[in-house]
Amino acid sequence: MTGHHLAVGAVLRRGKDILLISDPPDWALPGGSVEPGEPLLTKVTQETGFTSVLPERLLWVARYPAAGVEYEMLGFEVTGVGPHDGSGSWVPLPEAVDRLGRMWFAPIRDPAVAYLTGRARVATLWTWTDLNEAPVTHPHVAPA
Incomplete structure (x- = not known):
């Protein structure tokens, strides 16, 4: 293996709703790749339309x-700050879990769904040695 790349995803809540971003054919959490020297949550701010996120x-x-x-x-729970420009869709939690559960990409899908359904604790480490295999989690996450 050569190189290392960092990405970030964020859970934003409004009451019992979760903010999702359309990423055809899927729905995703706001976020994306982090370029060297770029502030960690810049992509989240850009995709959500908030002035900043905490x-x-x-x-x-x-x-x-x-x-x-x-x-x-890295998956964070964040709070949006400032005016929101309407980016993304606020989706009820059960629907957000369903939409994210249909996502093709396991390193986003599995941690997000496990966290949102209460099967994973905060700061869980998910490790895939092969994306065609099941991940190892620390602490253990119960199967869906």
Whole structure:
């Protein structure tokens, strides 16, 4: 493996709703790749339309290999600050879990769904050695 790449995803709540971003054919949490030197939550701010976002807590770390690169995705619960420009869709929690559960990409899908359904604790480490295999989690996460 050569290289290391960082990405971030965020859970934003409004009451019992979760903010999702359309990523055809899927729905995703706001976020994306973090460029070297870029503030960690810049992509979240850009995709949500808030002036800024404040990290509340680390929800998960997902580590996985792809195309010879080691990736690490950090999942945060965040609070939006300032005016919201209407980006994304506020979706009731059960519907958000359903939409995210149909996502093709396991390193986003699995930690997000497990956290939102209460099967994973905050700061859970998810590690894939092969994306075609089940991940190892610390602490253990019960299957769906």
